[in-house]
Amino acid sequence: MSFAPAIEARGITRVFQSRKGFFHQDVTRTEALRGVDLTVDAGEIFGLLGPNGAGKTTLTKILTTLLLPTSGIARVLGLDVTKDTERLRARIGLVLGGERGLYNRISARENLRYFADLYGVPVAERDRRVTEVLEWVGLTEAADRRTEEYSRGMKQKLHIARGILHRPEVLFLDEPTIGLDPKSARETRKLIRSLLGQGVTIFLTTHYMFEAEELCHRIGVLSRGRLVAIDTVAGLRDLVGGDRTIEAEDYGFEDAELAAVRHLPGVSKVVHEEYGPVTRLTIRVREGDLGVDAVRACLINHGGLQVRERRTSLEDVYLDLVEEEAP
Amino acid sequence: MATVSVPRARWSGRRSTLASVRLAILTFLADPQWLIPSMIAPIIFGFVSYELFLGSPDLIVYVILGAGMMSMWGQTLYGSGWATGQDRNLGTLEPTISAPTPYVFVVLGRILWNVVSGLIGIALVFVVVVAAMGTVPSIDNPLAFAVLFLFTMFTLAAVGTVFAAAYVYTRYAGFIQNVGEFAFYIGTGCMFPIIILPFWTNPIALIFPPSWALDALRYASIPGYVGFGWGMGWDIVGGVATTAAYLLIAGLVFERVERHVLEVGNLQEY
Incomplete structure (x- = not known):
């Protein structure tokens, strides 16, 4: 019996064009990804490591259907990320993190209810599921407070809660601990680890080396849009x-x-x-x-x-x- | 061993639209700035309208229609487009687009709420004008008025949908809206019949569905009203045709816009 990989990318390139000027436009082309090949197995925590501007977020957005590749093919759960977007979006979760991305004048619970509806979490299950994920990320006591009152760490937990609300099979986490204090970062890593026990495949981007080492089964190193290495931690050490x-x-x-x-x-x-x-x-x-x-x-x-x-x-x-x- | 079956999540347009209505209401209640366009502006429009139509035999109807429609127009355009712009500012556009529900359902929910809050505005104008003038206006054809009133709301919503698509397309959509808003107020006949404007403005006004609907609404409410001159029936036909065209455009535009933003990757820009 053969199992399809959770994530498969072949020859992914992405070129961004930016324009300056009104009458005479200067076009700047930036090659964010240059022929990325990647396979992530189901149930794996895969870490994508790279400095700022290496192309981590670009690759994450392509794999989560939020950006089209310039060329190449990517499949997640066997679905084409450019064609089967609707079906795929229902089966994956995305945690972009940061201060933004939440409706800040309403409570965490209402934020989650809204997204549960957009994701079609069964009506009978919705409120229970919202309570469940809030409890899981440790936000039960603050669940009915406006998210504008939340600390950065609390917002990050809420982002994760939203990402797993609809029980995704693959969860993409884009730099989930960036900007967090050490305690919040540790708690976030703990949450990520515990997801693995639930059978979720995790694709994590980070530029914290220790984080990738601590969490990931395999690591890919992205540099200037090119995947320069992909292996286990031990394998990578041997590589150099x-x-x-x-x-x-x-x-x-x-x-x-x-x-x-x-x-x-x-x-x-x-x-x-x-x-x-x-x-x-x-x-x-x-x-x-x-x-x-x-x-x-x-x-x-x-x-x-x-x-x-x-x-x-x-x-x-x-x-x-x-x-x-x-x- | 007992197995736990987990129901598969499946989105529905109706549910997503209702969720969007709910979110719009919660945001409205949580943000005091909305009191200005929804509660205070209609009353100001009412006073402006009163001064404008002073001396007209159907003063009350003109005042209520003019101020009310301006209020609804503002709510629909400003609210529908602005909410999408706000999604960009808050960074919620990306997570919303990443959900399986097409974004147009979210926009639809917002438009529904904006139409309802526009109705609150028109009700306020009605109460203020009636209280100030001491008489309740008589409507020539109440049933036709009610139906056409709903139809006018629908035409406004159709235009709002196209504007919302512009906000998804670019973060600069607010510029178009700010420039166009007052021109639309006048040009579509919200405040006063288009027929009194220079002739060259008429064909431009007819591009917009509310121009037809508002003209029909005036036929139904003001005895002896002569708008475009072709009568209420053709106004309705024109309104239905242009609204259908707008909805078709909105559908196509949304599909193209969603594809376009994935091509350029500007969802996170604000």
Whole structure:
């Protein structure tokens, strides 16, 4: 028996045109997506990672029928996102988040009732379902307050509540924790994780590396409109080499010292960054037994040297991938 | 093992329209600024209308029709279009479009409510004028008046639907509406019969369904009224034809507009 993937995109491109001027119009073309291929399995939390302007929101909007691709084919739940929009919209949820997107003069409950009607949540079930999702996101006590009185975190929870109101099979979350305080962000991540237990496929965009690492089964890295990598967290770490990183910090390093570090066995990359008077070397170790002692030995003249070893984080991998793609 | 069946969500146009009416009422009640166009403006229109028609043998009917229709026209145009513009401002246009219900049903609900709130305005004008003048106006043909009154509301709603589509199309639609609003007041005969305007304005006025309907309404309410001169019957025919054309245009425009905004990706702009 074969199962169709929840999301499938082939060769998706999207070009935006902006015009300036009244009589003589200057047309600027921006290639937001450049041939994106992607498959997300049912029941998976897939994370799309990328810096600002990488094309994450554009891809999300295409997959949720809010934007047409310039070329390429995308199917969600087997339905064409450009042709089967009505049927598809009933089966997916979208959480765009942010301060906007809610009727702010009415209560959260009324906001949800309205969208429940638009989504055709069965009448007999509607009010119970609204109460249920409000409780699930922890807004029961504030349910009858106007949403203009809500904090950013509360609005975000309400966005999520709206997204799941009609029991979507696939939920798209576009940067769900952006701008939230750490506590609200943690609560939001907890909510997202718990959705997985309900059998919902989740497509999440973020530019927080730790968030993708914490939540997602697989991660795609989007850079300048191109999907530069797609794998599990472990797979992505392997992709750029090694699973360890050694960091060394002090007040400046000589070129000879840097060269010595670069030539240590197993070193795949050395990044040299300056933070005011302090210089940090980030040394990526691909293989072998290279440890902090070997690095210390190369930088022996530095009395205040601080060296530490850590696992290569997804942030390291992500920065490598994004750097490689930069012009 | 017991299985729990989850009813499949299925949208309906009627339910979505009613939900939109409900939302419009809630927003209206929650926002004191709506008192101005719906409650205060009609009374001001009433006084303006009174001054305008002073000396006319059918002063009361002219005053009520003129002020009432101006109020309804404003409510329908301003309310229907503006609400969509407000969807852009609030960022609710995108989530609404992302629902399976076609957006035109949401607009329809708003127009329904705006027509009702326009009726409240006309009722207010009626009460104020009757109280101020101490007499209840006599209508030449009350039954025809009632039917044509409803028909006029319908023609206004048809125009409102086309305007709402413009708001979905572009965030600059408010400009068109602001420029056009007062021209429409005069040009469609809301305040006074078009026939008293220069002849060249008449063909332009006839493009708009309410011009026909209002002329027919005056035939039904003012004894001896001579509007366009072709009589109430042809006014009704013209009104039905132009309204049908507007609804057809609105349907086509909405479909095209919804497609267009997905092509350009400007739903989130405000």
